[in-house]
Amino acid sequence: xxxxxxxxxxxxxxxxxxxxxxxxxxxxxxxxxxxxxxxxxxxxxxxxxxxxxxxxxxxxxxxxxxxxxxxxxxxxxxxxxxxxxxxxxxxxxxxxxxxxxxxxxxxxxxxxxxxxxxxxxxxxxxxxxxxxxxxxxxxxxxxxxxxxxxxxxxxxxxxxxxxxxxxxxxxxxxxxxxxxxxxxxxxxxxxxxxxxxxxxxxxxxxxxxxxxxxxxxxxxxxxxxxxxxxxxxxxxxxxxxxxxxxxxxxxxxxxxxxxxxxxxxxxxxxxxxxxxxxxxxxxxxxxxxxxxxxxxxxxxxxxxxxxxxxxxxxxxxxxxxxxxxxxxxxxxxxxxxxxxxxxxxxxxxxxxxxxxxxxxxxxxxxxxxxxxxxxxxxxxxxxxxxxxxxxxxxxxxxxxxxxxxxxxxxxxxxxxxxxxxxxxxxxxxxxxxxxxxxxxxxxxxxxxxxxxxxxxxxxxxxxxxxxxxxxxxxxxxxxx
Numbered sequence: 001x002x003x004x005x006x007x008x009x010x011x012x013x014x015x016x017x018x019x020x021x022x023x024x025x026x027x028x029x030x031x032x033x034x035x036x037x038x039x040x041x042x043x044x045x046x047x048x049x050x051x052x053x054x055x056x057x058x059x060x061x062x063x064x065x066x067x068x069x070x071x072x073x074x075x076x077x078x079x080x081x082x083x084x085x086x087x088x089x090x091x092x093x094x095x096x097x098x099x100x101x102x103x104x105x106x107x108x109x110x111x112x113x114x115x116x117x118x119x120x121x122x123x124x125x126x127x128x129x130x131x132x133x134x135x136x137x138x139x140x141x142x143x144x145x146x147x148x149x150x151x152x153x154x155x156x157x158x159x160x161x162x163x164x165x166x167x168x169x170x171x172x173x174x175x176x177x178x179x180x181x182x183x184x185x186x187x188x189x190x191x192x193x194x195x196x197x198x199x200x201x202x203x204x205x206x207x208x209x210x211x212x213x214x215x216x217x218x219x220x221x222x223x224x225x226x227x228x229x230x231x232x233x234x235x236x237x238x239x240x241x242x243x244x245x246x247x248x249x250x251x252x253x254x255x256x257x258x259x260x261x262x263x264x265x266x267x268x269x270x271x272x273x274x275x276x277x278x279x280x281x282x283x284x285x286x287x288x289x290x291x292x293x294x295x296x297x298x299x300x301x302x303x304x305x306x307x308x309x310x311x312x313x314x315x316x317x318x319x320x321x322x323x324x325x326x327x328x329x330x331x332x333x334x335x336x337x338x339x340x341x342x343x344x345x346x347x348x349x350x351x352x353x354x355x356x357x358x359x360x361x362x363x364x365x366x367x368x369x370x371x372x373x374x375x376x377x378x379x380x381x382x383x384x385x386x387x388x389x390x391x392x393x394x395x396x397x398x399x400x401x402x403x404x405x406x407x408x409x410x411x412x413x414x415x416x417x418x419x420x421x422x423x424x425x426x427x428x429x430x431x432x433x434x435x436x437x438x439x440x441x442x443x444x445x446x447x448x449x450x451x452x453x454x455x456x457x458x459x460x461x462x463x464x465x466x467x468x469x470x471x472x473x474x475x476x477x478x479x480x
Contacts, residue, residue, distance in 0.1 A: 001015075001031070001032075001038070001051060001052045001053070002014060002015055002016075002049075002051055002052070003015070003032060003052070004018075004029040004030060004031060004032060004038050004052040005029065005030045005031070005032050005035075006018070006028060006029055006312075007027070007028055007029070007030060007086055008028055008086075008335065008337060009310075009311070009312040009335050009337060010312060010333070010335065011308055011312035011335075012032060012308055013029070013308050013309055014308060014309060015040055015049070015050040015051045015052050016049060016050045016309075017306050017308070017309025017310065018040055018050075018052075018309065019040050019043035019044075019050040020306075020309070020310075021309065021310045021337060021338045021339060024039075024040060024043075024204045024205065024206065025203040025204040026039075026170075026203060027087075027168060029052060031052075031054060036054060036055075037054070037055055038052040038053060038054050038055070039052065039053060039055065040052060041053045086102070086103045086104075087100060087101065087102055087103075087159055087168070087170060088100075088101045088145065088200055088201065088203075089101070089150075089157075089170065089172060089200070089201035090147065090186075090198055090199065090200050090201070091186050091198065091199045091201075091214060091216070092198050093195055093196065093197050093198070093199070093214075094196050096238040096239070096240060097149055097150070097240050098149070098150045098172075098240055098241070099147040099148055099149050099150060100121065100147070100148045100150055100157065100159075101145035101146070101147055101148075101200075102119065102140075102145060102146050102148060102159075103140075103143060103144065103145040103146070104135065104140055104142065104143075105142055105143060106142035106143070108135075109135060109136065109137060109140050109142060112135035112136070112161070112163065113134075113135060113136040113137065115163060116134070117134075117135050117161050117162050117163045118132050118133065118134055118135065118161065118162045119132070119133045119134075119135050119159075119161050120132050120159070120160045120161060120162065121148070121157055121158070121159060122157070122158040122159075122160070122167070123152055123153075123154035123156075123157065123158070124154070124156075124158065125158050125167050125169070127158075129160075130151070130152045131148060131151075133148070135161065143287075143333075144287050145288075150240075150241060151241060152241060153218075153241040153242065153243050154172060155171070155172055155173045155174070155181075155218075156169050156170065156171055156172060157169070157170050157172060158170075170203070171203070172184065172201070173218050174267065175267075180265075181217075181218060181219075182265075182266035182267055182268075183215045183216055183217045183222070183224075183266060184201060184202075184215075184216050185201075185202040185207060185213045185214070185215055185216075185250075185268070186199035186200060186201050186202065186213060186214040186215075186216065187199060187200050187201075187202055187211065187212070187213055187340070188212040188213060188214055188249070199213075199214045205267060205268050205269060206268070206269055206270075206271055206339070207252065207263065207268050207269070207270050207271070208252075208270070208271055208272070208273040208274075208339055208340035209251075209252045209253065209254055209255060209270065209271070209272050209273045210251065210252070210253065210273045211251060211252075211273050211340045212249060212250075212251050213249070213250050213251065214247055214248070214249055214250075215247065215248050215249075215250045216245055216246070216247045217245065217246045217247075218243065218245060219244065219245070219246060220237045220244035220245065220246050221246070222246050223235070224248065224250075226250075226258075226259060226262060227256065227258035227259060229252065229253045229254050229256055229259060230250060230251070230252055230253065230259060231249075231250065231251045231252075231253060232248060232249075232250050233248045233249035233250065234248065235247070235248040236248065252270055255270050255271075255272065271339060273339065273340045273341070274301070274302050274303050274338050274339045274340060274341040275300070275301065275302040275341060276299065276300070276301050276302070276303075276336060276338065276341035276342070276343050277299065277300045277301075278290055278297060278298075278299055278343060278345070279297075279298040279299060279300055279325065280297065280298040281293065281294050281297065283345075284408065286346075288344060289333070289344040289345060289346040290343065290344065290345045290346070291346055291347075292330065292345060292346070292347060293347075294330070295329060295330050295331065295347070296327060296328070296329055296330065297327070297328050297330055297334075297345060298325060298326070298327055298328075299325070299326050299328060299336070299343075300323075300324050300325050300326075301324055301326065301336075301338070301341070302324060302341075303338050303339075303341075304320075305318050305320070305326050305328075305336065310336060310337055310338040311328075311334065311335070311336045312332075312334060312335050313328060313329070313330075313332075313334055317329040317330075317331070328345075330345060330347065333345070333346045333347075334346075360409055360410060360411060360412055361411055361412070362411075362412045362413075362414060363411070363412070363413045363414070364413070364414050364415070364416035365395060365413055365414075365415075365416055366394070366395055366415065366416055367392055367393065367394050367395065368392070368393045368395065368401055368413050369390070369391075369392050370387045370388060370389055370390060370391045370392075370393060371389060372389035372390070374403045374404065374405065374410075374411075375403065375404045375405070376393075376401055376402070376403050376404075377401070377402050377404070378393050378399065378400075378401050379399065379400045379401070379402065380395075380396055380398055380399035380400070381396070381398050381399075387401070394433060395413070395414070395415040395416075396415060397415055398415075399414075399415050400412060400413065400414055400415070401413040422480075423451065423453055423480070424453040426474070426479075426480060427453065427454075427457060427471055427480060430468060430470045430471050430474070431468050431471065434468065434469070434470045436468070436469045436470075437466040437467060437468055437469060438466065438467060438469045438472065439465060439466060439467075440458075440461040440462055440464070440465055440466055440467040440472075442462050444476065445458050445475060445476075448475060448476060448478075449478070450475070451480070454475055454480055457471070458475070
């Protein structure tokens with residue numbers, strides 16, 4: 001079959017485009033007629049066109065008869081058997097634990113709730129479920145993953161529900177070449193500067209350059225060595241599910257034979273990464289989606305956006321410009337996936353009822369010692385600068401310091417003029433913080449009342465021929 005339903009893009013896709021986007025992870029594509037899993041075949045073949053095919057024994061005889069019959073394709077819920085969970089495995093470096101992220105649509109939750117269906121997790125297909133949870137609105141929010149912490153270790157987890165009782169097996173760790181257990185790779189989400197990150201298990205066998213991963217072994221005694229061209233972090237040991245694991249961050253700067261041989265031994269391959277960036281409008285991330293108020297966005301991509309191939313919009317909604325920039329019309333939740341690049345965009349009104357306004361406390365100061373508990377930026381007439389821990393920042397009248405937690409501003413420090421200083425102390429304070437000088441005019445201070453300290457300072461300035469600009473102004477205005 002030439003087309004199938006992509007459960008990630010939530011749209012029908014063509015096999016030739018799906019093959020180019022490297023979407024080879026299990027359970028991603030389903031038959032548009034029966035809802036059973038299909039996979040991409042002949043992705044790299046020169047003898048035949050890429051196409052989708054049912055798994056062996058998976059209703060393949062019946063559905064292959066519709067090959068080429070595009071009118072049979074429908075993505076409506078009633079026309080496909082979409083009673084299958086969307087499941088991902090995550091690691092949290094904050095808690096050092098693994099979790100199963102489970103997500104259902106609103107229609108699925110309603111249907112399961114009406115029929116009292118439970119969600120189940122097993123370590124083996126013949127084992128009794130070690131975790132059971134009713135599928136209803138008490139526990140699940142539509143299209144948002146529920147994180148279920150894994151307490152029992154297994155190399156594979158079997159997922160099912162009490163409606164269909166069909167098991168889906170998700171690999172946690174797998175055996176590489178020669179029977180050795182290979183590590184699992186988790187794609188680090190967001191920035192890894194402070195080590196407070198989450199990472200999602202890579203379920204395909206393809207890794208990408210210039211992408212941050214967490215490499216995890218199911219043992220504390222594993223060591224890794226790579227040739228140059230690999231940025232490898234320091235290994236660390238942590239305990240979860242009653243077992244010791246060894247982890248380390250890793251990113252591949254480029255492809256080379258030595259790196260590919262090592263990854264081949266673990267049954268992985270390496271490809272060049274793609275770039276995908278939301279240029280406009282500015283948008284916060286809510287539930288893994290960019291939340292926008294506009295119906296139009298501008299994107300930069302290092303690849304061509306292909307409708308029903310790597311983006312779930314119609315071709316008429318894509319306006320391609322030069323230099324990889326495209327304008328996209330948004331009228332539904334839009335997803336773009338090409339190899340390692342992945343972006344989800346949603347309209348703000350979809351989340352309007354779920355957002356609690358963030359109250360940002362305001363403080364005042366004339367100077368600020370930057371602590372080491374957050375991300376601070378100084379905004380003033382000269383632009384924006386990142387402040388480092390331990391740095392003393394001086395605020396001016398139009399200056400403001402903002403503290404960020406992720407993408408959110410959580411505190412503001414505004415300028416407050418210093419008070420209580422006068423005379424000699426005020427002059428010293430001005431000369432310490434304000435360094436600009438001007439030529440000293442000996443005659444302009446003749447008729448100005450002067451204290452002893454001011455008179456001494458003016459006499460000194462007459463000898464040097466220069467005077468502090470702010471001090472001169474304060475003397476003429478009678479402040480000093």
